[in-house]
Amino acid sequence: MSQKHKVVVIGSGNWGSTIGKILAENTREHSELFEENVSMWVFDEDVDVPDDKTLRDQLGDKPVKLTHAINTVHQNLKYLPGIKLPVNLIANPDLQDTVKGASILVFNLPHQFISKTLDQIDHQHLPYARGISCIKGVDVADGTVTLYSEMIMEKLGIYCGSLSGANIAPEVAAENLCETTIGYDGPPMDYKQPDGSPQDNLIKVDEQRQSKSKPSHVKLHPVPQTYPHVDSGLLKKLFSRPYFNVNVVRDVSGVALGGALKNIIALAAGFVTGKGWGENTKAAVIRIGVLEMVRFGRIWFPQSVDERTFTEESAGIADLVTSASAGRNFRSACHAVEKGVSVDEIEKTELGGQKLQGTSTTRAVYEFLEKQGQREQFPLFVFVYDILEGRTTIDSLPEVLDKESKIKAY
Amino acid sequence: MSQKHKVVVIGSGNWGSTIGKILAENTREHSELFEENVSMWVFDEDVDVPDDKTLRDQLGDKPVKLTHAINTVHQNLKYLPGIKLPVNLIANPDLQDTVKGASILVFNLPHQFISKTLDQIDHQHLPYARGISCIKGVDVADGTVTLYSEMIMEKLGIYCGSLSGANIAPEVAAENLCETTIGYDGPPMDYKQPDGSPQDNLIKVDEQRQSKSKPSHVKLHPVPQTYPHVDSGLLKKLFSRPYFNVNVVRDVSGVALGGALKNIIALAAGFVTGKGWGENTKAAVIRIGVLEMVRFGRIWFPQSVDERTFTEESAGIADLVTSASAGRNFRSACHAVEKGVSVDEIEKTELGGQKLQGTSTTRAVYEFLEKQGQREQFPLFVFVYDILEGRTTIDSLPEVLDKESKIKAY
Numbered sequence: 001m002s003q004k005h006k007v008v009v010i011g012s013g014n015w016g017s018t019i020g021k022i023l024a025e026n027t028r029e030h031s032e033l034f035e036e037n038v039s040m041w042v043f044d045e046d047v048d049v050p051d052d053k054t055l056r057d058q059l060g061d062k063p064v065k066l067t068h069a070i071n072t073v074h075q076n077l078k079y080l081p082g083i084k085l086p087v088n089l090i091a092n093p094d095l096q097d098t099v100k101g102a103s104i105l106v107f108n109l110p111h112q113f114i115s116k117t118l119d120q121i122d123h124q125h126l127p128y129a130r131g132i133s134c135i136k137g138v139d140v141a142d143g144t145v146t147l148y149s150e151m152i153m154e155k156l157g158i159y160c161g162s163l164s165g166a167n168i169a170p171e172v173a174a175e176n177l178c179e180t181t182i183g184y185d186g187p188p189m190d191y192k193q194p195d196g197s198p199q200d201n202l203i204k205v206d207e208q209r210q211s212k213s214k215p216s217h218v219k220l221h222p223v224p225q226t227y228p229h230v231d232s233g234l235l236k237k238l239f240s241r242p243y244f245n246v247n248v249v250r251d252v253s254g255v256a257l258g259g260a261l262k263n264i265i266a267l268a269a270g271f272v273t274g275k276g277w278g279e280n281t282k283a284a285v286i287r288i289g290v291l292e293m294v295r296f297g298r299i300w301f302p303q304s305v306d307e308r309t310f311t312e313e314s315a316g317i318a319d320l321v322t323s324a325s326a327g328r329n330f331r332s333a334c335h336a337v338e339k340g341v342s343v344d345e346i347e348k349t350e351l352g353g354q355k356l357q358g359t360s361t362t363r364a365v366y367e368f369l370e371k372q373g374q375r376e377q378f379p380l381f382v383f384v385y386d387i388l389e390g391r392t393t394i395d396s397l398p399e400v401l402d403k404e405s406k407i408k409a410y
Numbered sequence: 411m412s413q414k415h416k417v418v419v420i421g422s423g424n425w426g427s428t429i430g431k432i433l434a435e436n437t438r439e440h441s442e443l444f445e446e447n448v449s450m451w452v453f454d455e456d457v458d459v460p461d462d463k464t465l466r467d468q469l470g471d472k473p474v475k476l477t478h479a480i481n482t483v484h485q486n487l488k489y490l491p492g493i494k495l496p497v498n499l500i501a502n503p504d505l506q507d508t509v510k511g512a513s514i515l516v517f518n519l520p521h522q523f524i525s526k527t528l529d530q531i532d533h534q535h536l537p538y539a540r541g542i543s544c545i546k547g548v549d550v551a552d553g554t555v556t557l558y559s560e561m562i563m564e565k566l567g568i569y570c571g572s573l574s575g576a577n578i579a580p581e582v583a584a585e586n587l588c589e590t591t592i593g594y595d596g597p598p599m600d601y602k603q604p605d606g607s608p609q610d611n612l613i614k615v616d617e618q619r620q621s622k623s624k625p626s627h628v629k630l631h632p633v634p635q636t637y638p639h640v641d642s643g644l645l646k647k648l649f650s651r652p653y654f655n656v657n658v659v660r661d662v663s664g665v666a667l668g669g670a671l672k673n674i675i676a677l678a679a680g681f682v683t684g685k686g687w688g689e690n691t692k693a694a695v696i697r698i699g700v701l702e703m704v705r706f707g708r709i710w711f712p713q714s715v716d717e718r719t720f721t722e723e724s725a726g727i728a729d730l731v732t733s734a735s736a737g738r739n740f741r742s743a744c745h746a747v748e749k750g751v752s753v754d755e756i757e758k759t760e761l762g763g764q765k766l767q768g769t770s771t772t773r774a775v776y777e778f779l780e781k782q783g784q785r786e787q788f789p790l791f792v793f794v795y796d797i798l799e800g801r802t803t804i805d806s807l808p809e810v811l812d813k814e815s816k817i818k819a820y
Contacts, residue, residue: 166693177808178690179697245694245811279736280588283576283728284655287589291722311721312701318693321731326689398587401655 003226006035007238008102010117011109012042012070012091014169017080019108019134021173022241024089030237033228037088039102042067043113044093047078067091083173096124103129103227104238107152107160111137111357114148118155128221130186130230131160136259137357140364143371145300147256149183153218159186162252163239164259165314166322175243181315182235182248183255187220247313253301254309254316261296261381262320263358264365265289267343268384269324270333271394281397286324288380288404290317295377329358343388362388379403413636414445417648418512420527421519422452422480422501424579427490429518429544431583432651434499440647443638447498449512452477453523454503457488477501493583506534513539513637514648517562517570521547521767524558528565538631540596540640541570546669547767550774553781555710557666559593563628569596572662573649574669575724576732585653591725592645592658593665597630657723663711664719664726671706671791672730673768674775675699677753678794679734680743681804691807696734698790698814700727705787705817739768753798772798789813 007027009020020040027034046063049055058073069077070091074084092098099105099121109117114135135148152160165180172178228234232248240246249255268285290310297305310316324330332346339346343359366385369375375382379400386392417437419430430450437444456473459465468483479487480501484494502508509515509531519527524545545558562570575590582588638644642658650656659665678695700720707715720726734740738761745760746753753769776795779785785792789810796802 166690166697168688168690171688171690176687176691177694177811179694179811242808245808245815247815277586278578278581279732280576280578280581281586283732284587284589284724286731287576287722287724287728290727294722311727312697312704314694314697317700317721317727318697321696322689322693325735398652398655401587401589405655405657 004035005103006101007038007104008098009040009106009108012040014079016108017076018169018173019106020089021085022244024086026238028088037090039090039092039098041095041098042091042093067093080173095120099125105129105131108134111135128223129158131158132163133160134163137361138260140368145368147253149252149256157218159220162256164255166318177243179245179314181255181313182246183252184235184248185250185252251306251309253304254297254306257297258310258315258319260361261293262323263329264362264381264384265320266323266327266329267333267358268380270330271337274334274337275394286320289320292378292380329356332356337394342390359388415513416445416511417448417514418508419450419516419518422450424489426518427486428579428583430499431495432654434496436648438498447500449500449502449508451505451508452501452503477503490583505530509535515539515541518544521545538633539568541568542573543570544573547771548670550778555778557663559662559666567628569630572666574665576728587653589655589724591665591723592656593662594645594658595660595662661716661719663714664707664716667707668720668725668729670771671703672733673739674772674791674794675730676733676739677743677768678790680740681747684744684747685804696730699730702788702790739766742766747804752800769798
């Protein structure tokens with residue numbers, strides 16, 4: 001194998017910068033497989049330089065560009081302050097320049113920017129590149145649900161897996177021990193078409209493995225044999241750190257869905273805690289949340305989702321437990337009930353108008369359930385939506401438990 | 411049906427009194443099925459009367475017998491103070507008198523007293539009675555593991571199910587909403603022997619459904635047809651309250667095992683939190699704990715355990731999440747790491763020498779794993795034991811994650 005993989009990160013928030021740190025640590029450690037430098041696309045902006053002698057000696061005391069700061073003091077001063085980034089993680093404000101020549105693209109940006117960003121890439125990436133999406137959430141439009149890994153696949157024409165887990169970014173950045181799950185089921189290098197015919201230039205993505213509500217029709221370019229195989233072993237070398245334990249599974253959809261749906265349940269857990277109901281009640285909400293995640297996967301991703309992703313993987317139960325105990329969705333929902341106001345109100349007063357992932361996911365999933373005529377199969381998801389809309393309050397939770405116990409084992 | 415079920419509770423700690431409260435509320439509500447009075451066996455002792463006018467008007471200001479206090483002011487002043495008990499929950503200090511004529515026995519006492527208590531019953535119960543064990547823990551002796559439901563079955567010769575869930579007793583007593591799981595798979599009233607022969611007087615317990623390490627050879631008396639059927643519907647009527655949502659499953663062993671093994675994992679979660687590692691790490695420990703619970707069930711209860719009990723029921727994941735966030739095992743382990751002392755030391759200094767459920771279960775399970783030659787299949791359980799014994803510290807957790815990820819999917 002004569003070529004090394006060029007790895008890039010699209011996005012540089014706290015989670016994007018943390019993943020960039022991990023990737024750059026590993027490309028240096030496995031320089032036989034990867035080019036050492038990892039480019040990170042940064043949406044550039046002016047940042048203040050903190051009142052710190054070392055930083056001001058290098059950057060001055062006037063506002064500087066975020067990319068300049070990252071490449072000079074190797075810190076993301078705005079989104080991940082205090083964490084030393086590897087010197088081989090290179091901030092780049094030019095999206096197309098970042099992706100040029102990259103064979104592995106890691107996507108890690110807020111879901112509301114992903115569609116536009118993919119358009120702006122304008123096919124400047126290698127046609128045979130492979131992607132990993134760390135983006136939480138699902139895209140709902142016209143009664144269909146699309147995972148961001150699928151959207152990337154369709155818009156860029158590259159195979160894309162997903163990464164998700166119990167990974168509160170600042171804790172990972174501080175190198176506190178945790179786990180994550182990568183879903184990756186890309187075609188192997190020695191891929192043959194299902195009819196056994198010699199490999200032609202394009203590989204059909206197996207439609208059975210896509211979302212039932214919107215199968216995609218992507219054809220993939222094979223990765224040239226001159227590159228190291230992109231398989232679970234290579235992905236482990238790229239993402240695992242002593243403090244970041246990676247498990248690779250084939251269930252891309254389950255990994256992506258877990259990261260999206262858990263935020264609905266985190267809101268429910270916050271409502272319960274705000275009500276003062278304690279750990280037993282929260283545990284009931286988490287348990288029912290897992291059941292509805294599994295059910296969601298079974299109905300709309302019957303061929304691709306492995307329910308063990310929800311019940312046994314970091315991207316499932318572990319991420320859910322973490323999100324239902326900490327994180328913005330949980331806390332905001334908790335405050336809303338404590339103060340007797342809506343979550344919308346909390347977004348305005350406490351988050352400066354920033355929207356929570358959980359509220360947009362809940363509304364998107366509700367719209368989808370309604371169009372698909374499946375609301376009654378998801379009493380908890382619908383309940384969270386109804387609370388957000390002011391149609392009910394957390395006091396009606398007993399009815400949800402009741403409805404859930406009447407839904408037959410799936 | 412001419413006879414009503416007589417229901418009794420054996421044990422009167424905070425959880426026993428709480429379950430007694432629930433049962434007495436329901437026997438009154440369903441007086442067509444149950445005798446209204448519920449007898450509760452209380453290990454009698456002198457208790458001080460709190461400085462409260464209403465209580466002292468009725469009880470005086472000298473110490474009184476606990477049974478007298480319960481039957482007079484309808485509060486368990488020692489173990490569940492401040493909670494009003496139903497007047498039809500009757501404390502009885504005489505064990506044999508309590509069980510006499512009872513057709514449903516609910517066991518809810520600390521596991522270290524169960525064996526002796528069963529001996530003291532001296533077969534004064536009805537031979538065809540049915541039992542429900544709310545006792546957490548497993549009994550390990552000579553390389554075999556016995557669930558308390560099995561021990562009750564063997565010692566009393568009655569069929570016994572199990573009840574467990576995310577049920578921190580004071581929260582249930584305060585009527586905060588929660589769920590529980592009952593495992594019950596008793597023979598139906600119209601039971602026929604497997605060879606199709608007319609029912610003889612004794613029903614063989616299906617050995618396949620018992621522990622692999624120690625199958626039991628109990629024969630059961632059929633419940634007379636004059637009683638209402640003891641089935642999942644009847645158990646729901648007996649245990650469900652608007653604040654206590656009951657799910658009945660057939661997997662008695664899984665329900666009992668969940669309640670026992672979760673305490674090992676609660677200790678691990680406490681160690682992690684004491685170390686200051688945060689939610690991501692705790693979620694990893696919980697996730698691995700579920701995997702080891704499932705594996706334990708698969709190896710030693712292959713016919714009886716349904717792994718969904720661990721991943722989907724209140725007795726599994728929900729109870730585990732609760733125990734890993736609150737409760738004495740979690741808190742004591744957390745304090746031990748924070749103070750740099752052993753858990754044994756915490757038991758001495760903070761618990762007045764009282765032993766935690768988690769430490770005894772961890773040691774019992776370790777002894778069992780060792781005798782069965784299966785230690786390497788349970789890296790987390792063994793790790794908790796090693797920490798308790800001072801052989802390692804929580805700092806070695808990364809090795810546990812590593813070992814776990816190398817154990818092939820079960």
